[in-house]
Each structure stands twice: as structure tokens, then as C-alpha cells.
Amino acid sequence: MKRQLAETAKDLAAYIRSLDEDLTEPPPAGAATTAPVLSRAGKSAPAAAPVPPAASLASPAPLMPAKINASMDELAEQVKACRNCGLGSARLNAVFGVGNRKAKVVFVGEGPGFQEDHKGEPFVGRSGQLLDKILETVLGLKRSDVYIANIVKCHPMKNPADPESHGNDRPPTPDEIAACRPYLDEQLRAIKPACIVTLGSVPTKVLLNTDKGISLMRGRAYDYPVEIVPGRPVKLIPTYHPAALLRNPNLKRDTWEDMKMLKAFLETGKI
Numbered sequence: 678m679k680r681q682l683a684e685t686a687k688d689l690a691a692y693i694r695s696l697d698e699d700l701t702e703p704p705p706a707g708a709a710t711t712a713p714v715l716s717r718a719g720k721s722a723p724a725a726a727p728v729p730p731a732a733s734l735a736s737p738a739p740l741m742p743a744k745i746n747a748s749m750d751e752l753a754e755q756v757k758a759c760r761n762c763g764l765g766s767a768r769l770n771a772v773f774g775v776g777n778r779k780a781k782v783v784f785v786g787e788g789p790g791f792q793e794d795h796k797g798e799p800f801v802g803r804s805g806q807l808l809d810k811i812l813e814t815v816l817g818l819k820r821s822d823v824y825i826a827n828i829v830k831c832h833p834m835k836n837p838a839d840p841e842s843h844g845n846d847r848p849p850t851p852d853e854i855a856a857c858r859p860y861l862d863e864q865l866r867a868i869k870p871a872c873i874v875t876l877g878s879v880p881t882k883v884l885l886n887t888d889k890g891i892s893l894m895r896g897r898a899y900d901y902p903v904e905i906v907p908g909r910p911v912k913l914i915p916t917y918h919p920a921a922l923l924r925n926p927n928l929k930r931d932t933w934e935d936m937k938m939l940k941a942f943l944e945t946g947k948i
């Protein structure tokens with residue numbers, strides 16, 4: 678028992694040290710991206726959308742996916758051309774998702790930020806580097822072993838008229854979430870994961886249809902309330918968004934515990 682505790686403490690210390698390497702690295706202040714800048718989808722950007730109260734996110738999302746009937750490639754093309762909500766007019770790139778399309782675990786974030794909009798890939802900034810580190814140190818997985826997607830596929834901006842500014846991110850509105858949700862539902866139906874990990878309050882509220890925030894929801898696993906494979910429930914583990922760990926390093930331990938729960942589930946099929 679003592680040996681087990683000592684090994685756990687050693688693992689945790691190694692994990693925290695590993696994450697600290699990222700946490701101490703200063704963000705590139707005002708640094709411009711080197712990714713090629715493509716033309717904006719719309720000529721004139723829509724007016725800034727109001728930031729929704731977080732508690733209102735649970736109800737508008739449909740619990741059953743729309744019948745899109747498309748392969749992942751076709752779905753990615755549909756997302757690229759999508760203008761079903763106002764976010765499609767100001768984005769640089771739609772951010773469909775990345776990773777193993779047969780993954781056992783799908784990580785779901787809130788929506789693309791500045792870096793993701795420029796690169797067209799989810800979780801590519803400092804948060805993404807931290808997520809990669811967590812995958813590697815706790816789960817022994819690479820980004821290419823899992824699938825990573827967001828609730829909305831286009832960058833929600835406080836001021837869409839100024840898309841090149843940093844600090845312009847905002848949470849998606851309930852209408853934007855409802856418009857985009859069928860794409861994520863269809864992605865999950867195609868991948869058929871054993872487990873979904875929600876990163877932060879917004880995806881947790883949307884996918885579990887709850888108004889409770891991440892600090893109340895994390896620490897246990899849930900059954901995802903949408904049937905993906907008949908007769909086989911998909912588990913959902915909520916944890917903090919990596920950006921929250923960058924702001925508050927005290928959350929690293931909770932995230933470690935959540936990822937240990939995921940690791941045990943992936944190894945044993947039990948939770």
C-alpha cells in the first residue's frame with residue numbers, strides 16, 4: 678500500500694513538473710501567426726454578439742442528432758461551406774476536428790480561438806500544447822491517438838469586425854450552439870467512441886444538458902444521454918479546459934485525477 682501511494686505521488690509530481698514547463702513559458706505577447714491568412718468568408722463582419730449567460734446553455738441543444746447522413750469527409754466539406762449561424766461570416770477557417778476517426782476517446786472543447794481560426798485545427802495554441810502534454814504524461818497517448826473537436830466549428834468573437842485582434846474570444850451563444858450541434862452529433866456517430874471528455878463548462882453543460890458548472894460536474898463519469906451505438910452507453914468524463922489550468926495551476930491535480938479515471942476506463946472498460 679505504502680509503495681503504491683509513493684508511486685502515485687511520484688507520478689503526480691512528474692505530471693505537475695511536466696505541465697509546469699508549459700505554464701512557465703510566457704505567451705507570445707501580441708505575436709502574429711505565421712500561418713497563411715486566407716480571405717474571410719464574408720465581406721462585412723456581423724455586429725458583436727452578446728455573451729450568453731453560461732447557465733442558459735443547457736436547454737437549446739437538441740438531444741438527438743440531425744440526420745446528416747454523411748461520411749466524415751463529406752461532413753468536413755459541409756462544415757467548410759456552412760453559414761448556418763453568424764459565426765460563419767467572420768471566420769478564417771472552419772475548425773472541423775482532428776485525430777483518429779476510430780478513437781476510443783473524443784475530447785470536446787467549446788470553440789476555436791484565434792490560433793485555431795488561423796490554422797483550421799482545434800487546440801493548437803498554448804492550451805493545445807498543454808492538452809498534448811496531459812495526453813502524453815497521464816495517458817501515454819499522442820494527439821493522433823484521440824479525436825479532438827469543439828461544440829461550435831467557427832471562432833466566436835466579441836468583435837467580429839476586428840478578427841485579427843487577440844483577446845477577442847467569447848463563448849458561443851445558445852443559438853450558435855444549437856445551429857452547430859448536429860455536426861458534432863454526426864462526428865460522434867461516425868467515430869463511435871467509448872468515452873467523451875468535455876473540456877470546461879460549456880461543452881459539459883451542452884452535452885450533459887445541465888446548468889451546473891465544471892467544478893460541480895467533474896470528478897465522476899456520466900452516461901452520455903444520446904444513444905450512439907444501440908445498447909452500448911458512452912461514458913462522459915468532464916474536466917477542466919487546459920486554459921483554466923494556465924490561469925490557475927491549482928486545478929492541475931483535479932485534471933490529473935480525471936485523466937487517471939479515463940486511463941483506468943480505457944484499460945479495463947470499467948469506471
Ligand code: SF4
Nearest residue numbers: 759761762765831857
Ligand atoms: S459555427 Fe457551426 S453552424 Fe455556425 S457557421 Fe460555423 S459550422 Fe456552421
